[in-house]
Amino acid sequence: MDGEHEAGSRELAVFGGVAVQSSQPSDQAVVAVLRDGVERVVGHCLGVDLTWTTTAVVASDDLSTGNADIGRPGIDWDFALGRGEPLVSVTATATAMEGYDWHPKWLPVTVRATMPVTVPHGRGDGGGLVVGLSMHSWALYGGGDDLIRVADVLTSWLLDAADRLGADTGYTTLDRVSAEDDQSPWERVTGCLPALRDVTQTLWGYGWGTLLSPVHVEAVGGRAVLESLREVLPxxxxxxxxGGRTWLTLGPDPASIRPGDVAALRHMLAPALPRGTLSVDRPGGEQLVV
Incomplete structure (x- = not known):
């Protein structure tokens, strides 16, 4: 993660998500993917009691007043699809520590979609659609000791989501990151703005698992370059x-990844990574981990 941003306030979490710009999935398809994340991933990986809240935001909501009717207790997908306008964002958040919203452990699970919106001086689609799911390690069965099983379940959901939504890219990571974020850790550490994101050409992020389109594979130099990573990381x-995509993982266990592994992956993926206003080589920037 970005060593300069919220390092002391975030919990270590398993994250998986996809980014979509070259297709336009329906709200129904997006909500179906979120539902699957709750049922297929969270339901099989979390070992703590959860209290859910569902939030659905549309363009006409005035969030500045605090009076917008955007939430329901529990998991309420019908509410999310019944707002009467195209959705801007949908969040199903598990509030296991209800009443302690100041605490880092307050939101052990977040499943969120942020829809394309018109952004002045941006690409026009606000960085496209991003769908993410994050789970705090401490809240997983066994306290996160068995991340191989978690990674298998999360990967299955992510790849299914990529197919159903026509995703351009995606990634999974073990990091101090949340699905509440629109930015990937790479975008945060390098100052890449979501409004200028173009995942049809560059990656959204990377991590223990990275989903590359044919365009991204070509950008790094082809499949042979990806294969060559095994010389460093067997x-x-x-x-x-x-969809012609390639799913690259750094071994079976996200918890076993070392900083040197991340550096080797980042070096190989550099031609396909977006460039921001900050250098990852600045003091603190090199602490980006997965």
């Missing part, structure tokens, strides 16, 4: 998945 696995 556990690297490459899978051809739906």
């Amino acid at each position: 556990a690297v696995d490459l899978r051809d998945v739906g």
Whole structure:
């Protein structure tokens, strides 16, 4: 993560998400992916009691007043799809520490979609659609000791989401990151603005698992370059998945990744990573980890 941003206030979390710009999935498809994340991933990985809240925001909501009717207790997908306008964002947040919103452990799970919106001086789609799911390590069964099983479940959901939504890219990571964020850790540490994001050409982020489109594979130099990463990291696995995409993982266990592994991956992916206003080589920037 970015060593300069919220390092002391965030919990270590398992995150998975996809970014979409070259297709326009319906609100119904997006909400179906969120529902699957709750049922297929959270339901099989979390070992703590959860109290859910569902939030759905549309363009006409005036959030500045605090009076907008945007939330419901529990998981209420019908509410999310019944707002009467295209959705801007949908969040299903588990509030296991209800009443302690100041505490870092307050939101052990967040499942969120942020929809494309018109942004002045941006691409026009506000960085496209991003869908993410994050789970605090401490809240997982066994306190997060078995991340291999968690990674398998999360990967299955992420790749299914990529197929259903026509995603351009995505990633999974073990980091101090939340699905509440629109920015990936890479975007935060390098100052890349979501409004200027173009995942049809560059990656959204990277991590233990990275989803690359054919355009991204070509940008790094082709499949042979991806294969060459095994010379440094023998556990690297490459899978051809739906839509001509490539799913790259750094071994079976996200918890076993070392900073040197991250540096090797980042070096290989550099031609496909967006460039921001800040250098990852600045003091603190090198602490980006996955």
